Structures are given as C-alpha cells and as structure tokens.
Amino acid sequence: xxxxxxxxxxxxxxxxxxxxxxxxxxxxxxxxxxxxxxxxxxxxxxxxxxxxxxxxxxxxxxxxxxxxxxxxxxxxxxxxxxxxxxxxxxxxxxxxxxxxxxxxxxxxxxxxxxxxxxxxxxxxxxxxxxxxxxxxxxxxxx
Numbered sequence: 001x002x003x004x005x006x007x008x009x010x011x012x013x014x015x016x017x018x019x020x021x022x023x024x025x026x027x028x029x030x031x032x033x034x035x036x037x038x039x040x041x042x043x044x045x046x047x048x049x050x051x052x053x054x055x056x057x058x059x060x061x062x063x064x065x066x067x068x069x070x071x072x073x074x075x076x077x078x079x080x081x082x083x084x085x086x087x088x089x090x091x092x093x094x095x096x097x098x099x100x101x102x103x104x105x106x107x108x109x110x111x112x113x114x115x116x117x118x119x120x121x122x123x124x125x126x127x128x129x130x131x132x133x134x135x136x137x138x139x140x141x142x
Contacts, residue, residue: 019039019042019043019047020042020047023042023047023049024038024039024042026049027041027042027049027052027053027056030049030053031053031056031057033056033060037056037059038052038056041053041055041056041059075100076098076099076100077098077100078098078099078100078101078102078104078105079096079097079098079099079105080096080097080105080110080111080114081094081095081096081097081114082094082095082096082097082114082115082116082117082118083095083118084115084118084119084121084122085122086122086126089126091122091125091126092122093118093121093122093125094118095114095117095118095121097110097113097114097117
C-alpha cells in the first residue's frame with residue numbers, strides 16, 4: 001500500500017464575507033474596540049454596522065471589555081518630585097514621577113526611585129550625555 005501525502009487547505013478564510021475598510025474604520029471609531037473584534041462583528045453581520053455594534057456591546061458586557069478600557073483610561077494624577085542639586089558643579093535636576101494611586105507615592109520604594117532617577121540624571125548631565133546648553137531646548141523649555 002502506497003501512502004500518498006495529503007494536504008488540507010481551509011477554505012473558510014476565502015469564503016468569509018469581505019469586510020469593507022470604511023465600515024471597519026467607522027465601527028472602530030464609533031466603539032473604540034479592537035480591530036480584530038470589529039472585523040469579526042462585521043464578518044458576522046455582513047458589514048451591517050448597526051447590528052455589529054449591538055453585537056460588540058453585548059460581547060463587551062459578557063467579557064468585561066468596558067472594564068478593561070476604563071482601566072486604560074486611568075490617569076496618573078499622584079506622584080512625587082525628585083530633586084538632586086550639586087552646587088559644586090552648578091547642576092540641578094528636578095524629576096516628576098507619577099502614579100495612579102496615592103498609596104503608591106507614600107512607599108519607600110517609590111520615593112527611592114524618584115531620588116535615584118534625579119541622581120542618575122544629574123550624573124548623566126555631568127558626563128555630557130545630556131548637554132546643559134541644549135537639554136532645555138529638547139524638552140521645549142527654550
């Protein structure tokens with residue numbers, strides 16, 4: 001008995017409804033959901049944006065996408081300012097380090113991080129990685 005090598009090719013990709021780019025773009029802008037999710041919804045409802053949007057919202061409720069999106073929109077409003085000044089070299093550095101929760105900025109690790117970043121930045125200035133004459137222009141202060 002001779003074995004003949006076989007190869008199977010899925011045709012589902014080729015038979016799926018073609019998603020219109022304009023509909024995909026409009027649905028993504030309207031809902032804010034991922035490209036993959038919007039594409040899946042449009043394929044399922046044959047480019048009908050209204051039905052796809054309803055389906056996406058139901059899926060979001062089931063899978064809690066809205067909660068994940070809300071977490072992504074959180075702002076870092078709390079934080080510390082780290083300062084390092086070397087009077088003998090006339091170099092001073094101020095670093096703002098932000099976090100989301102006020103309990104974080106009270107920890108010793110966060111305070112040490114802010115001070116360490118400021119100290120490291122002043123050392124970089126002294127070693128000319130950041131030149132004092134153009135450092136302010138790089139951050140838009142001059």
